[in-house]
Amino acid sequence: MCAQTETLDTEPDHDATTISLDGLTKRYGDVTANDAVSFDVGAGEIFGYLGPNGAGKTTTIRLLLGLIKPTSGSAAVLGADIRDRRALTAVKANIGYLPDSLGFEERQTGRQVLDYFARMRGDERREELLELFHPPLDKRVETYSHGNKRMLGIVQAFMHDPDLAILDEPTSGLDPLKQDRMHAFLEEERDAGKTIFFSSHVLSEVQRVCDRVGIIRNGGLVALEDVDDLLKRSGKRVRVQLAEPVDESAFVTSEMIDVEIIDATVRFTYTGKPAELLEYLVQFAVEDVDISDPQLDDIFKHYYGDDSPSGAG
Amino acid sequence: MGSKPESDSSDARQAAKSDTRSAIDGAAMAILRIESGKRVRSSVVLVVVFALLAAMYFAMFPSIQEEAELLEDAFPAVFFDMFGIEALHTIEGFIAAEIYSFFWIVLVGIYFAYVGAGMIAKDVDERKMDLTLSNPVSRESVVLQKIAALWLPLVVLNVGVGGIVLLGGIIIGEPLDPVAVTMVHLLSIPYLLVCGAIGLLISVVIDHVRTARATALTVVFVLWLVEGVSRLDEDYEWIGAVGPSRYYDETAILVREEYAFADAGILLAVFLVLLVLAVLLFTRRDI
Structure with a gap:
């Protein structure tokens, strides 16, 4: 019964899987940060990765980006096995990443930071994004508020027009107006065929923008379903x-x-x-x-x- | 992959890939560029410090010269052995002793170790490395670009301090041999690279930047001390072989114009071994 539902759930996306996790596990000594997490994210969907703080959301994201190595299990991102460093490095040109904690060069201005990332992977959409999100580009990052830093992070994550964006608590620190703007932007991106992987601990936010949601608690995936179903049940x-x-x-x-x-x-x-x-x-x-x-x-x-x-x- | 052909999306992905190829080439330089920029201020400050020291010592030299013998008698011989000081009455011996045997070897050596120790640990500590490695850049490339950025302090310090020393000699009417001064700087580059690589290796292993820096400074300083003290007793002199300063003799270069290229080669080899080790460790660890 259970297996059947799962097949039905994942079937439509199977041909265009952007992210695929298979028993992904990360242990730190006795602590299991991710416990055999398995799910797929299809191309062109906004996938919400929901869980309370400390549930293991950031661990999953850092595993997907190859920043940490899985204890067991694996995952593929844009067709690259995360254990294959070379393949993963190559597909990163097509990934945008917004970390939960933004480590920019504090002494540099916002513009210099964007120039740096532009040299790494391009910036064809920089101007367009700066119309939506406008951090004070001529000021040094060390003077930025939380919200301004987050906006700078959003611009760098999307300015090279990636097929996949991995966003870790993307709206934290943004004022409600900017949050709405971000949600609308994500929906546009989704409609343009981009895949968004979106982690959050705020249920209402995930309800508003995500198509499907995976819920993680204590390192384990406890639910994987359409947001509409979740709403009915919650x-x-x-x-x-x-x-x-x-x-x-x-x-x-x-x-x-x-x-x-x-x-x-x-x-x-x-x-x-x-x-x-x-x-x-x-x-x-x-x-x-x-x-x-x-x-x-x-x-x-x-x-x-x-x-x-x-x-x- | 899928059973149905998804030519549309794979074509698009292919196109995107070729679009980003030029960006990937740019990635090979972006870190080097930003890291080099970060070294400008501290390098210039160090050159200014050396300019002040040089001004003081060159001004002192004429009066010291007359009393050099007194000075040599006043201090115990171990003092001169430890620092490898000789011929204080010549400008070459005096400058080798005052500027190079302590300030260049210890101060600049420690600076390189400090910079090296910050390279990885600081970025991991401040979560900068997450963003850096989200770019299409390999970990090997990150380490190599960061160590390559040492070109800036190497050029600024060597050209700056070498120029100041030559100029100082001319000003007080005791010109130094330009070839010897060039060699004292050139042959110090492998030594400084080893100091930097010691820092880098520690930086890869220790996550907290303050701990990494403190450890690197201590290691470089202790190695220098051990090497200096070991010279005092022939029976224990072999212990000093572990200190990189053993393979760089500023007095021999300036006073006797002896250029130990083989020793410089040993330092370069050690540098490369430390660098390879750092790269291997960094590619295998979690950040």
């Missing part, structure tokens, strides 16, 4: 403030789980349709409603069990 976190205390049996429906009632405040996760929830609430004396995305940890707890990861798909 539900919404709801807090309802009522005018007066309510009886649990009179209020709770089968779509509400993880219910917590304190005096006149009810908190729960709603797994049904939002519209139905609103219709249902009308019959109560509601003073305030707050509906938000659930925390990643809640999703893990409810949908993938609280114990060790159940393995890929």
